[in-house]
Each structure stands twice: as structure tokens, then as C-alpha cells.
Amino acid sequence: MSRVINFSAGPAVLPEEVLEQAAAEMHDWQGCGMSVMEMSHRGREFIGICERAEADLRELMAVPADYKVLFLQGGATQQFGMVPMNLLRGKSCADYVNTGEWSKKAIKDAKGMCQVNIAASAEDSRFTCAPAQSEWKLDPGAAYLHYTSNETIGGVEFNWVPQAGEVPLVADMSSHFLSRPVDVSKYGLIYAGAQKNIGPAGLTVVIVRGDLLGGARPGTPSMLDYKVHADAGSMSNTPPTYAIYIAGLVFQWVKRQGGVAEMERRAIARSGLLYAAIDASRLYRNPVRREDRSRMNVPFTLADSKLDAAFLKGAQERGMLELKGHRSVGGMRASMYNAMPAAGVQRLVEYLEEFEAASA
């Protein structure tokens, strides 16, 4: 078996141990004579799988007891709408911080339901920084404050938690979920699509403070009401069973590695290696302010974009895939989620040096 080094922004690399376990259990999960894919979501086996996944995630993130953990569908994109639908609770305004492409999408969906106050924007810097909190203009009447704690496309990560006072803080953590310790109690709601750092596409994890449930706008369909999902233990309809199972295996894997503190240590090491190589070169450049650089997603450009095609071709020949940057930024992007081995980044750094020497 030959595995590539997969720098995809998502769906993304998964731990090999997880894939091996899933393969071994594919036809017959723990002696029950069927695949997890074939099980009833109401059956004892699957309910056990789901409960274990939730318990492991709660343990990994030290989720306080008064928070609900929901396993939903619709991607992080569906949360752009579900958040205002559920959290406005009669108010007419919400605060948003605009740090890039994903923030903009969240803002667009919220605008259909409320007045959006852009509390801060990094647009003037072409989305290369996380605006300092001292510049934010928060609305004390806002129903919640939303920000994108890691901008997957621009490669901007918040290394601090915004102060929202009494206003519930909402974070789209899709692309750095479980990559660092998070104090959940500082948030009203956290959401993340699974395909970056959790498991397969099709699952979205939501962690929400219990007292924020039950205030959905009149007419909200039941599938879009957090309380419906919370009351039904994420089983109000058929959940994405196989995706939950794989996510559960990933949670067990993270625990075996040493938890989120170890994930953070590895992320610092991996990204540090790559940023150092970029900064030391004349050919490559990352535009993000140093203290706001993402540990997960590293966009970089080549001094001459005419070299891009040759760079990507050489990378592919060396088993490194999905390095092409997002169309809105151009250049390259290396996404290095929890399952990316250090050796993969080492290989990339060697190639950066080799390519630069050859093109000088």
C-alpha cells in the first residue's frame, strides 16, 4: 500500500490507524455480523458507538455538563443559517467579525435574518490578520458575537479568545477543531464541519450551552432547531451513522496520542517548520501577520506565479498532493491537520528547498 502526503484543506487526511481499524471492522463490527453502515441507528450497538463518541469528545475538550454536544449534518455552511435562526431569540442584531472568506459567508446568511453589525473587519489588510480586540465595535444589544477562529483559506488563526461579556460567543472552528485546548465555557456555541480535523464529510459537530436552546424563530423547521436535536440525542432523524463512527475512532486516536495538548504541540512543530522554511527563502512568501498565522492552513505564493505549475507537478511526482491554493488567493496552500505526520511536512520543506535551488 502506498499512501500519498495529502495536504488537502478538506476532506483531508485521516490517521492511518483509524483507517486500518475501520477496514478491519468493515464487514463485521465487533462480532455483531454487520458493518456499522448497515446498523439501525436505534439499535443497541450504534447507540453505544454514538454515546462513546460523545463521551470521548466531552473528555477531550472538557465540555462542561451544561453544554450539549450535537452530531448534525449540512456542513459548517448550514450552521451559517442555524446560528441566527436559533440564537437571535427575539433580538434583531448580531455582531460578526469579518476575517475572510468563511466569515463573509456566515455574514451573508445572517443578513437574511437580522441586522449584522460588523464589529471588526480585516478586509483592509486583505485578510492577513486577526483584528485586535481593542479595535472592535461591539453592539451591547447583539444577540451573539460570531467569529471564524481559523480562516481556512486565508490561513489566519486566532490565538486568543475574544471577550464578549454577557453576549454569547459563537465560533466556527471547522478547520482547527481539536488542534489546541479550548475553554468551552467561554463560548455560547462552537461548530465544526468534520472533514477537516474530525472525520469524513457529512457530519457537523455543534457544542452549545444548554440555556441557549429553545428560542428558535417561529416557523423554524425541526431539522434546523438545535433543541429538537438536543432533546433527541442527535437522533431526531437518521444521523450520519458511519461518519459518527469514524469521528469516534478519531476521538479515541487523539486520546491515545495524548489529547489536544499533544495535538497542539505537533501543530506548532509542523507549522513552525514550514513557516521557517518559507521565511528563510526568497522564492516563497506567506502574507499573514506572524502572530496570526494558522497552524493548520498555510497559504504561500511563489515569487513568480509562472513557476506554480512546475512546482505542483514536482510535488505530485514526490507523492505530495493538494498543494494548489484556493482560487480566491492563488499560489499554494498546505493544510496540515492533526493526522498529518511530521515526516510529511519535513518532506515538503525538503522539496521547497530543492525546488528553489533548481529554479534559481
Ligand SMILES: *Cc1c(COP(=O)(O)O)cnc(C)c1O
Ligand atoms: C470548510 C469550512 C466551512 C464549510 O464547511 P462545509 O462542511 O463544506 O459546509 C466553513 N467554515 C470553515 C472555517 C471551513 O474551513
